[in-house]
Amino acid sequence: MAKLTSRSEDYSKWYNELVVKADLAENSGVRGCMVIKPYGYAIWEKMRDELDRMFKETGHQNAYFPIFIPKSYFEAEEKNAEGFAKECAVVTHYRLKNDPENPGKLIVDPEAKLEEELIVRPTSEAIIWSTYKNWIQSYRDLPILINQWANVVRWEMRTRLFLRTAEFLWQEGHTAHATKQEAVEETEKMLEVYADFAERFMAVPVIKGIKTPSERFAGAEETYCIEAMMQDGKALQAGTSHFLGQNFAEAFDVKFTNKEGKMEHAWATSWGVSTRLMGALIMAHSDDHGLVLPPTLAPIQxxxxxxxxxxxxxxxxxxxxxxxxxxxxxxxxxxxxxxxxxxxxxxxxxxxxxxxxxxxxxxxxxxxxxxxxxxxxxxxxxxxxxxxxxxxxxxxxxLKTIQNDIYNKALSFRAENITEVNSYEEFKKVLEEKGGFISAHWDGTAEEEEQIKNETKATIRCIPLDAKAEEGVSLISGRPSNRRAIFAKAY
Amino acid sequence: MAKLTSRSEDYSKWYNELVVKADLAENSGVRGCMVIKPYGYAIWEKMRDELDRMFKETGHQNAYFPIFIPKSYFEAEEKNAEGFAKECAVVTHYRLKNDPENPGKLIVDPEAKLEEELIVRPTSEAIIWSTYKNWIQSYRDLPILINQWANVVRWEMRTRLFLRTAEFLWQEGHTAHATKQEAVEETEKMLEVYADFAERFMAVPVIKGIKTPSERFAGAEETYCIEAMMQDGKALQAGTSHFLGQNFAEAFDVKFTNKEGKMEHAWATSWGVSTRLMGALIMAHSDDHGLVLPPTLAPIQxxxxxxxxxxxxxxxxxxxxxxxxxxxxxxxxxxxxxxxxxxxxxxxxxxxxxxxxxxxxxxxxxxxxxxxxxxxxxxxxxxxxxxxxxxxxxxxxxLKTIQNDIYNKALSFRAENITEVNSYEEFKKVLEEKGGFISAHWDGTAEEEEQIKNETKATIRCIPLDAKAEEGVSLISGRPSNRRAIFAKAY
Structure with a gap:
C-alpha cells in the first residue's frame, strides 16, 4: 500500500487520496457524480440514523416528494429560481429509440418531447410548498413538521468527492407554521440539533451564526449556519437552517384561516445537511496515516x-x-x-x-x-x-475517552486558529501567514464584504450568535460596528 | 368523513380512495409521481428497516451509485436497454436561463446541451457493472454483495399510487460472484429472504416461482419471483430475484483471475422490492372500514x-x-x-x-x-x-395473535381461490366466474402463453418452485406437460 501524501505536503491531495484509499467514495463515469462505497456509506448511515432519531425526537416525520419539479414551479419564487434553477439537470424527453442509422445505438426520440421541462430537484421548497397548498386550510393543520431524506442534483462545474458533487445525498426539513415566532423558533431549534450532532457525534466543534444577506439561501429571510474549521484552517459550512418568512407561501398561495378567522399566509422554514458532512468529518480529524473516526460514527469501533x-x-x-x-x-x-x-x-x-x-x-x-x-x-x-x-x-x-479527546483536540486547534484583528493590514497578514478564522469588525454593507472577498478570497462565514457587543470600526470603510464577524477562506 | 367505496362495489376505486383517505400517499403535480405522506412513509420505513436488517444478516452492505446513466451504457447490454432504456426520463441540458422575451419565465439554455444524454436510472445494472469493472480483478475480490436503497424512474403511461408510478422507491441488490453456482445460490437465497419478509412481516402468503422466458427481467437468464394474491383474486408480483449469468460482466468487460489463474467473466445477480409492496400490503388485508395493518408494520400498534x-x-x-x-x-x-x-x-x-x-x-x-x-x-x-x-x-x-390471524386469513383466502383446471374451456370459465389463481398445464411455448394472454388477459405468474411433477396436457396445444404453472390476471 503506497503511503498517503502528507497533509503538510499537499492538503488537498491528501484529502482526495484518503477518500479513495480508505474506500469511502470514488468518482463515477458520470460527470460530477460519485459512487459512495460500502465503508463510506456505513459511516453516512450512522450519521443519518442518529440525525433521524434527533429529528423524530423533536417532533418531525419523514415523507417523500417527487424528484422532478416542473419548470414553472421555479418561476413562482424568483429568488429561489435565481439561486437554484439555473445550473441544474433538465429532463426534456421521455423516450429513447433505436438509431435507424446506427444499429446498436440509441437516440432521443424527438416525438417524446415533454410539454413542460422537468428539473431534477436541486432543493425541494417549490415542489413541497405546491403540495402544502392542499394540506393547509386552517391553523389546526399547523404546524407541519416534515423531513425528507433524498438525493438532489446541482450542476457543479468543479467537483470534489463529498465536498461538492453534482448529485449528493441529504435531508431537507420543510416546516410550515401559523406564526412568525414559531417559525423562527423552529429555525433556531434545528440549528441547535445540527450543532449538537456535529459536536457530540462528529466530534467537530462548530460556530453557530447567521449568514450575511449576500450569503443567504435563495429565498430565505434569514439563514442560520454552523461553521467548522478544517485542519488547514479553512471553514466548512456543515449545516444550514433557514427562516423563509412567507415567501414560499406567497409564491404557492398557501393560506390558512388563523384563530381569529382571518386568512393568512403560512410561515416557513427549511434546513438541511448533506453527504458534505462526510468531508467535514474526514478533514477535521484524520492524519497522515489515514482516517481518524470518532467512536460514535465508526462502523468498526x-x-x-x-x-x-x-x-x-x-x-x-x-x-x-x-x-x-x-x-x-x-x-x-x-x-x-x-x-x-x-x-x-x-x-x-x-x-x-x-x-x-x-x-x-x-x-x-x-x-x-x-x-x-x-x-x-x-x-x-x-x-x-x-x-x-x-x-x-x-x-x-x-471509547468515550477517545470521543472526548478527538473533540477537544479539534476545539484546541480551532481556539489556536481564530485570530482577532483590528485593521485590514493585519487581516491580510494573518490570513496569508497563519490562515484560520479571523474575527473582525464589518460595517454591514455588501460592498465591504465583496471587496474583502475579491481582494483576499476570505468570506464572512457568519456573525456568531454568541458574539458579544463590542464597539469597533470596520476593516475598510472605518464605519462603526458593534460586533465582530467571522471571516475565512472556505470549502 | 365520507365512507369508503366498498370493495364489492368497485375494488379499484376502494383502493384509490383508501390510499388517499388513510393519508398514505397522493398524486403530485408531476405526472405519474406520487407524494408519500408521513403515515405511508412510516409504514415504508418499517418495511425498509426490516429488509435492511435481513440483507445485512445475509452479508450484504449498502452503497450508493449515481442516479444518472450515460446513454451509451445502455447500448452495452442490448436486452436490458430494450427493456428499460426506452421509456425513461432523459436529461439533455444542464441549465435554464431567463426568457428574454417573457420576463419572469425560464427557458432551456440551448448552449447548455449535454454532449451525451443522461438517463435517470430505471434500474442500476449498467452503472453498477461499469463500476464493478474497476473493483474486480481477482477471485479474492469476490463475492461483492451490495445493496442500494434509491429512487428510480420509469416513464409509465398509466400510473396508480404505489402500484405503478413513474418514480418509485426501492432497493436493488447487485452481487458479483466467481462461480455460476454461487450466483444461483445467491439468487435463490434472496428470494427466500423476500418470501420470509412477505409472510412474517407483511402477513402476505406468497408463491415462490420462476418466470417464463417472456416475463423475465430484461438481461436475466432466470427470474425468480414471489407472487401474492390480492382480495380481488388478482396477482401482484411482490419481489424478483434475477440470475443474470455473465451478461453484464460481458457487456462491461468485468473479468477476474480465477483460482486456476485463468481470466473469467464474473457471475451476477440482482434483486429488488419497491414501494409497490405498500400496494400489496394494503390490498391483501384492508376492508371497507379502511386499512388493516399487521402489527409488525403498524406505525401505531x-x-x-x-x-x-x-x-x-x-x-x-x-x-x-x-x-x-x-x-x-x-x-x-x-x-x-x-x-x-x-x-x-x-x-x-x-x-x-x-x-x-x-x-x-x-x-x-x-x-x-x-x-x-x-x-x-x-x-x-x-x-x-x-x-x-x-x-x-x-x-x-x-398483537402476535392478530399477526397470525391476518396471515392465516390471507392464506385461507388464497387456498380457496386457487383452482386446478384441465381444459381451456374450464380455464376461461373459472377465470370469468371465480377469478383468482389458476393452476394449469402449459406446453412451455411462448406461443401458447401469448394466446392465453391475448384471449383471457391472464398471464403465467410463475412456475412454482414446489410444483410437483405431474403428467398432463397443455391447455391449447394439447402437448404433454410435466408440471403446472400459475395463471392469473395481475397488477
Whole structure:
C-alpha cells in the first residue's frame, strides 16, 4: 500500500487520496457524480440514523416528494429560481429509440418531447410548498413538521468527492407554521440539533451564526449556519437552517384561516445537511496515516488482530479472541476479529489505521501466556499492554475517552486558529501567514464584504450568535460596528 | 368523513380512495409521481428497516451509485436497454436561463446541451457493472454483495399510487460472484429472504416461482419471483430475484483471475422490492372500514381512546391511561394516547379504523370504576371487556395473535381461490366466474402463453418452485406437460 501524501505536503491531495484509499467514495463515469462505497456509506448511515432519531425526537416525520419539479414551479419564487434553477439537470424527453442509422445505438426520440421541462430537484421548497397548498386550510393543520431524506442534483462545474458533487445525498426539513415566532423558533431549534450532532457525534466543534444577506439561501429571510474549521484552517459550512418568512407561501398561495378567522399566509422554514458532512468529518480529524473516526460514527469501533505462527497458536488465540469479541458485542460495541491468514499483522495494522478504527487490540502468544493484550489508540497512536481480565470495561470507557479527546483536540486547534484583528493590514497578514478564522469588525454593507472577498478570497462565514457587543470600526470603510464577524477562506 | 367505496362495489376505486383517505400517499403535480405522506412513509420505513436488517444478516452492505446513466451504457447490454432504456426520463441540458422575451419565465439554455444524454436510472445494472469493472480483478475480490436503497424512474403511461408510478422507491441488490453456482445460490437465497419478509412481516402468503422466458427481467437468464394474491383474486408480483449469468460482466468487460489463474467473466445477480409492496400490503388485508395493518408494520400498534364528560373525568382517565401507555412502551409496543378534546370518541374510532391501528383500547368512567378496559381488534372488528390488571401482557400476546390471524386469513383466502383446471374451456370459465389463481398445464411455448394472454388477459405468474411433477396436457396445444404453472390476471 503506497503511503498517503502528507497533509503538510499537499492538503488537498491528501484529502482526495484518503477518500479513495480508505474506500469511502470514488468518482463515477458520470460527470460530477460519485459512487459512495460500502465503508463510506456505513459511516453516512450512522450519521443519518442518529440525525433521524434527533429529528423524530423533536417532533418531525419523514415523507417523500417527487424528484422532478416542473419548470414553472421555479418561476413562482424568483429568488429561489435565481439561486437554484439555473445550473441544474433538465429532463426534456421521455423516450429513447433505436438509431435507424446506427444499429446498436440509441437516440432521443424527438416525438417524446415533454410539454413542460422537468428539473431534477436541486432543493425541494417549490415542489413541497405546491403540495402544502392542499394540506393547509386552517391553523389546526399547523404546524407541519416534515423531513425528507433524498438525493438532489446541482450542476457543479468543479467537483470534489463529498465536498461538492453534482448529485449528493441529504435531508431537507420543510416546516410550515401559523406564526412568525414559531417559525423562527423552529429555525433556531434545528440549528441547535445540527450543532449538537456535529459536536457530540462528529466530534467537530462548530460556530453557530447567521449568514450575511449576500450569503443567504435563495429565498430565505434569514439563514442560520454552523461553521467548522478544517485542519488547514479553512471553514466548512456543515449545516444550514433557514427562516423563509412567507415567501414560499406567497409564491404557492398557501393560506390558512388563523384563530381569529382571518386568512393568512403560512410561515416557513427549511434546513438541511448533506453527504458534505462526510468531508467535514474526514478533514477535521484524520492524519497522515489515514482516517481518524470518532467512536460514535465508526462502523468498526474495535478490531482484534491475532499475531501468530502456525495453526496451533491461531487456534489458541481464536478461543480468547472470540470470547472477548462476544463480551464487547454484549456492550453494544461494534467489533471485528480479523484472523484472516492471507495478510500479515503489519499489513492489517496499516489497513485499520487507514480506515480509522478507533481501537486496535493485538493478541500474540506471549499475551496469551501473560493474560494481557496490547491496545492501540488510533487517534493519538499510543499503545499500552493491559491485563485481559475485564478489558471490555476498560475498552468501553476508552471509547468515550477517545470521543472526548478527538473533540477537544479539534476545539484546541480551532481556539489556536481564530485570530482577532483590528485593521485590514493585519487581516491580510494573518490570513496569508497563519490562515484560520479571523474575527473582525464589518460595517454591514455588501460592498465591504465583496471587496474583502475579491481582494483576499476570505468570506464572512457568519456573525456568531454568541458574539458579544463590542464597539469597533470596520476593516475598510472605518464605519462603526458593534460586533465582530467571522471571516475565512472556505470549502 | 365520507365512507369508503366498498370493495364489492368497485375494488379499484376502494383502493384509490383508501390510499388517499388513510393519508398514505397522493398524486403530485408531476405526472405519474406520487407524494408519500408521513403515515405511508412510516409504514415504508418499517418495511425498509426490516429488509435492511435481513440483507445485512445475509452479508450484504449498502452503497450508493449515481442516479444518472450515460446513454451509451445502455447500448452495452442490448436486452436490458430494450427493456428499460426506452421509456425513461432523459436529461439533455444542464441549465435554464431567463426568457428574454417573457420576463419572469425560464427557458432551456440551448448552449447548455449535454454532449451525451443522461438517463435517470430505471434500474442500476449498467452503472453498477461499469463500476464493478474497476473493483474486480481477482477471485479474492469476490463475492461483492451490495445493496442500494434509491429512487428510480420509469416513464409509465398509466400510473396508480404505489402500484405503478413513474418514480418509485426501492432497493436493488447487485452481487458479483466467481462461480455460476454461487450466483444461483445467491439468487435463490434472496428470494427466500423476500418470501420470509412477505409472510412474517407483511402477513402476505406468497408463491415462490420462476418466470417464463417472456416475463423475465430484461438481461436475466432466470427470474425468480414471489407472487401474492390480492382480495380481488388478482396477482401482484411482490419481489424478483434475477440470475443474470455473465451478461453484464460481458457487456462491461468485468473479468477476474480465477483460482486456476485463468481470466473469467464474473457471475451476477440482482434483486429488488419497491414501494409497490405498500400496494400489496394494503390490498391483501384492508376492508371497507379502511386499512388493516399487521402489527409488525403498524406505525401505531395500539391506540388508547378516553371516553369522558368533562375535565375531571378526563383527568382521572389520563392517570390510568398514561400508566398503561408507559407499561406498553416498556414492552416495545408503539402506543398513542389520544386525549385530544376536539374530536369525539366515535370520530376517533372511525379514524383509527381507517388508519388500520391493530388494537384500540377504550377507557370510560365505568371502566375506571370496574377496573376494566374495552379492547377492539381492527382485523376482525371484535370487542371485549377485560380487567385492566396486567392488560399489557394480554395486549402483547394479542398483537402476535392478530399477526397470525391476518396471515392465516390471507392464506385461507388464497387456498380457496386457487383452482386446478384441465381444459381451456374450464380455464376461461373459472377465470370469468371465480377469478383468482389458476393452476394449469402449459406446453412451455411462448406461443401458447401469448394466446392465453391475448384471449383471457391472464398471464403465467410463475412456475412454482414446489410444483410437483405431474403428467398432463397443455391447455391449447394439447402437448404433454410435466408440471403446472400459475395463471392469473395481475397488477
Amino acid at each position: 474495535v478490531v482484534i488482530v491475532p499475531i501468530f505462527k502456525g495453526e496451533e497458536q491461531l487456534n489458541q488465540i481464536n478461543e480468547v479472541a472470540f470470547e472477548l469479541q462476544g463480551k464487547l458485542k454484549a456492550k453494544g460495541i461494534s467489533v471485528k476479529y480479523d484472523n484472516d491468514d492471507q495478510n500479515k499483522p503489519g499489513w492489517k495494522f496499516a489497513e485499520y489505521e487507514l480506515k480509522g478504527v478507533p481501537v486496535r487490540i493485538a493478541m500474540g502468544a506471549r499475551d496469551l501466556e501473560n493474560k494481557t493484550v496490547e491496545i492501540a489508540r488510533r487517534d493519538n497512536l499510543t499503545k499500552e499492554v493491559r491485563p485481559l481480565e475485564n478489558i471490555e470495561n476498560y475498552i468501553e470507557e476508552l | 395500539v391506540v388508547i381512546v378516553p371516553i369522558f364528560k368533562g375535565e375531571e373525568q378526563l383527568n382521572q382517565i389520563n392517570e390510568v391511561a398514561f400508566e398503561l401507555q408507559g407499561k406498553l412502551k416498556a414492552k416495545g409496543i408503539s402506543v398513542k394516547y389520544d386525549n385530544d378534546d376536539q374530536n369525539k370518541p366515535g370520530w376517533k374510532f372511525a379514524e383509527y379504523e381507517l388508519k388500520g391501528v391493530p388494537v384500540r383500547i377504550a377507557m370510560g368512567a365505568r371502566d375506571l370504576e370496574n377496573k376494566t378496559v374495552e379492547i377492539a381488534r381492527r382485523d376482525n372488528l371484535t370487542k371485549e371487556v377485560r380487567p385492566l390488571e396486567n392488560i399489557e401482557n394480554y395486549i402483547e400476546e394479542l
